[in-house]
Amino acid sequence: MTLSARNVSWGVGNVPILKNVSLDVRGGEFLGIIGPNGSGKTSLMALFAGIRKPKSGDILLDGEPIGALGRREVARRLALVEQQAETGERITARQAVELGRTPYLGALSPWSANDEAIVDTVLANVDMTHLADRSWHTLSGGERQRLHIGRALAQQPGILLLDEPTNHLDIGHQIGLLDLVRRQELTVVAALHDLNHAAMFCDRIAVLHSGQLIALGTPRDVLTPTRIRDVFGVDAAIDRHGADGCSIRYLRPEKQKALVS
Numbered sequence: 001m002t003l004s005a006r007n008v009s010w011g012v013g014n015v016p017i018l019k020n021v022s023l024d025v026r027g028g029e030f031l032g033i034i035g036p037n038g039s040g041k042t043s044l045m046a047l048f049a050g051i052r053k054p055k056s057g058d059i060l061l062d063g064e065p066i067g068a069l070g071r072r073e074v075a076r077r078l079a080l081v082e083q084q085a086e087t088g089e090r091i092t093a094r095q096a097v098e099l100g101r102t103p104y105l106g107a108l109s110p111w112s113a114n115d116e117a118i119v120d121t122v123l124a125n126v127d128m129t130h131l132a133d134r135s136w137h138t139l140s141g142g143e144r145q146r147l148h149i150g151r152a153l154a155q156q157p158g159i160l161l162l163d164e165p166t167n168h169l170d171i172g173h174q175i176g177l178l179d180l181v182r183r184q185e186l187t188v189v190a191a192l193h194d195l196n197h198a199a200m201f202c203d204r205i206a207v208l209h210s211g212q213l214i215a216l217g218t219p220r221d222v223l224t225p226t227r228i229r230d231v232f233g234v235d236a237a238i239d240r241h242g243a244d245g246c247s248i249r250y251l252r253p254e255k256q257k258a259l260v261s
């Protein structure tokens with residue numbers, strides 16, 4: 001399953017927000033999208049999901065323009081977990097995950113034991129089995145976030161788009177969730193703020209800056225002190241470990257000043 005942006009631009013009114021972005025997501029990879037607030041990560045995810053149309057250029061899903069495919073067809077191939085996903089409906093935790101099976105249900109394919117088994121597995125994977133019968137409105141932000149990801153996994157897509165998936169989660173669930181997603185046989189595109197998470201889990205990282213794709217490559221190639229300073233305005237040291245691992249140590253502003261003076 002492939003997903004590509006070809007010379008994609010998008011904006012609001014006359015204000016350009018994404019500028020001529022071209023990016024081929026490789027089948028089976030975990031691709032991180034990083035960039036400062038307002039750099040265009042959420043906008044790019046919405047274009048990739050087909051819920052916004054580019055002003056120019058194309059989003060191709062398996063080589064076809066995504067706008068030419070029906071919503072149900074897209075939903076069987078691709079799932080999006082939005083940053084501020086909410087539901088106003090009075091549903092239980094389990095029902096929130098069951099919604100992921102909607103693209104597969106119809107008059108000739110009613111709810112089955114297979115759907116039930118998929119929902120059971122997903123609830124266990126996102127550590128929500130014990131809260132399955134709880135009402136949505138009684139759940140914490142982190143529990144809701146785990147269910148949003150559960151709903152997307154129950155959709156059994158080939159491509160999973162995650163916009164800030166670790167929002168609201170404690171550190172154990174942040175790492176657990178990214179690890180769970182990584183272990184699935186899925187292509188994942190995730191907008192991430194935590195550069196150490198990007199370094200730990202991503203095969204490649206794309207950097208957006210003011211709506212432009214300014215770098216694309218392995219964490220080691222992309223996460224350099226110079227780029228982190230240029231893009232985020234923060235001084236950092238990079239520790240390299242193993243064949244291709246790296247982690248980032250941010251330097252406190254007084255240490256940054258000491259370094260430059």
Ligand SMILES: Nc1ncnc2c1ncn2[C@@H]1O[C@H](COP(=O)(O)OP(=O)(O)OP(=O)(O)O)[C@@H](O)[C@H]1O
Pocket residue numbers: 012017035036037038039040041042043044
């Ligand atoms: N519907 C809209 N109307 C006006 N401006 C918009 C709209 N959608 C996005 N923008 C602007 O486009 C820019 C990019 O927004 P976007 O949400 O894609 O950034 P982001 O990289 O995801 O940011 P964050 O890290 O804060 O989530 C921002 O300046 C935002 O205010």
